Amino acid sequence: MKLKTDVLLKALNVLAWIVFFGLCIKVGAILFSYFVSIGNPQAARDLYMGLDLHTYRQQNFANYTILVGYLAVLYSMQAYVAFLVTGLLSRINISKPFSEDVAKLMQKISVNILSIWVVAMIHNLHMGILEKSYGFAARYIPGEFIFLAGIVYVIAQMFKRGVEIQSENELTV
Amino acid sequence: MPIIVNLDVMLARRKMQLQELAEKVDITLANLSILKTGKAKAVRFSTLEAICKALNCQPGDILEFVE
Numbered sequence: 001m002k003l004k005t006d007v008l009l010k011a012l013n014v015l016a017w018i019v020f021f022g023l024c025i026k027v028g029a030i031l032f033s034y035f036v037s038i039g040n041p042q043a044a045r046d047l048y049m050g051l052d053l054h055t056y057r058q059q060n061f062a063n064y065t066i067l068v069g070y071l072a073v074l075y076s077m078q079a080y081v082a083f084l085v086t087g088l089l090s091r092i093n094i095s096k097p098f099s100e101d102v103a104k105l106m107q108k109i110s111v112n113i114l115s116i117w118v119v120a121m122i123h124n125l126h127m128g129i130l131e132k133s134y135g136f137a138a139r140y141i142p143g144e145f146i147f148l149a150g151i152v153y154v155i156a157q158m159f160k161r162g163v164e165i166q167s168e169n170e171l172t173v
Numbered sequence: 174m175p176i177i178v179n180l181d182v183m184l185a186r187r188k189m190q191l192q193e194l195a196e197k198v199d200i201t202l203a204n205l206s207i208l209k210t211g212k213a214k215a216v217r218f219s220t221l222e223a224i225c226k227a228l229n230c231q232p233g234d235i236l237e238f239v240e
Contacts, residue, residue: 167214168214168215171207171212171213171214171215172213172214172215172216172217173200173204173205173207173208173213173215173216173217173220
């Protein structure tokens with residue numbers, strides 16, 4: 001059972017690293033395409049994996065820049081969360097799972113996911129304004145991050161309590 | 174901490190070493206040291222019983238409450 005969990009944790013760690021690098025590549029590709037699109041507007045038709053912001057580029061370069069900025073910030077923050085998850089998975093010790101480090105990392109992850117939600121909501125607000133002003137078909141980012149942040153926060157609080165209980169158990173003679 | 178553990182006093186009275194007590198009550202030396210140095214957060218009744226039996230004393234001889 002312990003071996004199975006260890007293998008699973010290692011596999012999740014590898015997956016988290018893959019997600020992290022994937023998101024870093026995504027941010028880099030979007031930024032690279034953006035800078036290319038400054039001189040070549042057609043590049044805005046396919047910034048990364050079919051992401052088409054050409055209409056916004058044609059309408060107003062400032063709005064286009066802000067939208068690309070939102071996406072770059074959003075994916076960067078997601079990459080950071082993936083990085084924190086790799087740290088979390090490497091620190092988890094199955095024989096003593098409740099540690100101060102793990103509890104703090106979980107709290108950090110929940111705060112960062114909440115920040116992602118805030119940026120996503122600001123993006124959606126801006127998209128809504130552009131839709132009303134120029135009649136663009138808005139591309140909204142789903143707001144489910146808030147639920148994920150809430151769940152991770154609750155789990156982080158449970159882990160903190162687990163640390164206290166584990167510490168008390170260790171100092172019980 | 175308000176509860177003081179007077180284990181070293183009882184050990185001196187009974188002329189017993191900590192290692193010997195650890196063997197008699199079947200607790201590791203590390204855990205007994207935690208108790209002796211007052212770092213323990215809790216003591217099981219079974220442990221207290223074993224220590225009192227080994228040292229031939231009452232729980233009050235080992236545990237003391239100070240304000």
